[in-house]
Amino acid sequence: MINNNELSEHTSHSYSRYILVWMGLLTLTAITVAVAGVNLGDVTITMALVIASIKSYLVITEFMHLNTESRTFKIFLGVALFFIIISIVLLFSDYSKM
């Protein structure tokens, strides 16, 4: 029962909250397209990946409700991302010497 109350309280804001997140995502898309048109050299790809990461963060925390899930979910995601980061770092520690 307590759970149900929590849910209804939570959802009363949800429509507008989701629409705000969506507008944020579209704005970030516009920014990433605009920035790509400017020649910033090596910074361009960094900018694109930073913006993509921010967008993913928004989708994961808001749309996928990671912010309201238990800590276990966050640890899971942390482990998965850690594995990917290790892989990419080790990969490029090899290739950057070529």
Place this chain on the structure above:
Amino acid sequence: MSTHEQTVTTHVHRDDVGARMGMWLFLFTELILFGGLFFVYSVYRFLHQTDFHVAAKSMNVFIGTTNTAILLTSSLTIALSIVALRNRKKILSLTLQGITVIFGLIFLINKYFEWTAEIHHGNYPGSPELLSQPPGHILFYGLYYVMTGLHGLHVIIGMIVIMFMMRFTIKDVITPDRMVKLEAAGLYWHLVDIIWIFLFPLFYLIT
């Protein structure tokens, strides 16, 4: 006694948190699947930087941006459909699920036009025109077709899954009190969206 029995059955057969956790675990396997391809992309791009930049010039940024907006909006509609059902608005929820499927379809139609144009330009795996190009060029298009193709396959699967969810919603298998199936389908759709969020700048915006 009967209420007691009911509570027992629901406790035995239901674990929404566990179901969502299982879905997240599955999504991590998807992350590794696409992650591997992103690793291949990053290594080849590192080795053939100029070729990748030149090859990406024929990408249609307009269609790419439109498709990004479409997928982001479809992510919104599926998220809203869950809220709608939780608020016991079944018809609204069904409408939003249907809109999500339609957005997926529009995404694929754009993709079809895009691929047709590329193939028309001779940019497809094994085409004589492409094979006469430098190796980085060939790799770029190979990765483009594999990665956006695999992503497109995920969009198709997502659409089928959501159509099943619509059926479940109509048949009251998914109800405001039992909606973990819809939530899991939503999670899958959002993952497909996230993959595209990374594919878009890496293939369209590197000129």
